[in-house]
Amino acid sequence: MDALLRLKCKASVIGSASDFAYKWSLNVGLDESEATRLALAVDEVITDVVLYAFPNEECEFEVVFRSDLATAEVVIRELGEPFDPDRHHYDRERAINYGNFHGAGFELVRHLVDDFVFLNKGKAGKEFRLVKRIEANGGASSEPADIIPVSNPRYQTATVDDPPESYTLHDVTAEDAEDISKLIYRTYGYSYANEDMYHPKRIELGYQRGEKFGVMVRSRNREAIGCFSVLRAPDSAIGEVAEVAVSPGHRRKGHMTRMLGALVARARREHLRGLFGEAVAVHDISQRVNQKFGFRSTALILAAFPITRYKQLVEAFPQDMSAVVEFVLFEPIEARAVYLPIKYKQILRKIYEHQGVEIEELHATRFDPAPKTQLDVDIAYHNNNAVVVVRRFGRDFQDSITQTARSLHESGISAIYVDLPLDNPCVDKGVKVLESLSYLFAGLMPLFHGEKDYLRMQLISPALDLGLIVTYSPLAAELKKRIESEIRWTTRKQEAI
């Protein structure tokens, strides 16, 4: 999160908030016209909150500003009276003939931003999410604008005979950004899912801001032929191994293994508590390399990456791609005191055992939820999925999670992952609620938010053929089997209804 404004429900806050939105938008990389559009969208939503959400001016609401290299997102959260923007349509004729501008503000918002999501979380409140994509050249473009021109992505496919010892490995600096971008293009063409990798400026910014660190392999003539990064988690001392590429002509020389070894060593030096990878489960190459460095499977995330993002795979692979989550935790590994939900006790014990984590199993004496549920929603707009983090279980948990999922589905989000805190005595109740709503097991996410362990469950639409998911470790295979049996059970239950 970049900034949080807590505002009184007064007309006088509108200008201040939209001014801040404008300046913040410029600072995160939007150009003047796009910053103005986002500021106007913020103005319109806040105007609606001020006019209609609350009965008096003393009530408060929040505006959250957050950004990454490619996205500027403003979230307006309020706990005012129930509302649904989809039921308030603007009618041009009504405006012209009768001066009735009902719904005009939201009509503007829908046109001014790239994504507009309304989340109704029931009693936990409502959220309006305004998203603008940050283009490298400031304009809208379907292809990356500052892509390095390379004549043919396959020009390096001829195998190079250089011996492994002739290659050098070094830490990535911001100056390597252009070489990384070229390497990604030579390796993947335009099929790589993370568009940031085609923009040297974004790569450079990521390293300058310390959001990631990485290693690079160069051939004897200093050509970049391999790269691999660790992306630091925003709210926990862990990192994700990602953004890997090895130039086609230089493969089968152990570069990936060597780079991962260097990343693990650096992560230890930087006092991270662990690393994880989301290995795409259409092959087992990444999973095999991960296992070599002590990564152990903890979860199987279905439909983690939409197939449409991987242009070259669309015809070869008929469904969204799933990912095996694998963790390695570094010494000293602290014991955990956790409430293991009855249904998943055995499998969670086994995952913890593979991670080398000792657990003290706590037993809830009574179900004592808070009055209100608190959910944080993180939407990956490019991947059409969202992670819902349960910060607090309330008596309204079922209603909140149902409403949130409905809003997300209505916004085009096809996969929802819910992270339940294992240090909360209400977690067993939470699992039962999610099970009743057809959520499936996904696995364990160690240290994933605020350095606490979470159980992940998932709701996927449409259904996937799990037979197409490739796993390497026996534990990953067991996770897959467990999810398959839950799908069968859920299907039978739905047929019976």
Add this chain to the structure above:
Amino acid sequence: MDYTKTGSDLTVRLIRDFNLLTARRLAPMTEDVTTVRIDLTNAKIVDSEAVRLLHTMIRSGKRVTLIHPPRILTEVIDILGLDAILDITAMTESDAPPTHLPPSGRKSDE
């Protein structure tokens, strides 16, 4: 905002965006005038509440002139499909310098 009223003519110069707050302050001033000049030099944003007020003024027969409207206003009018009734080009005083209100008639509601 700064404003001056001469007979049935009102000239206002906004010092910030044209939004709900500004529209609420401006609306009562326009009730007994027939022409309204609005200097938008300092406005980055003109929102739907402001457009609603412009529409109300025009429907009631007032002559409304804009000085230096921000580019986003044209986009707002296009999105809302109001270009037939709110023709920003026709309403804009072309090449008008920023408004200088005479000291004697100048007032401010700030």
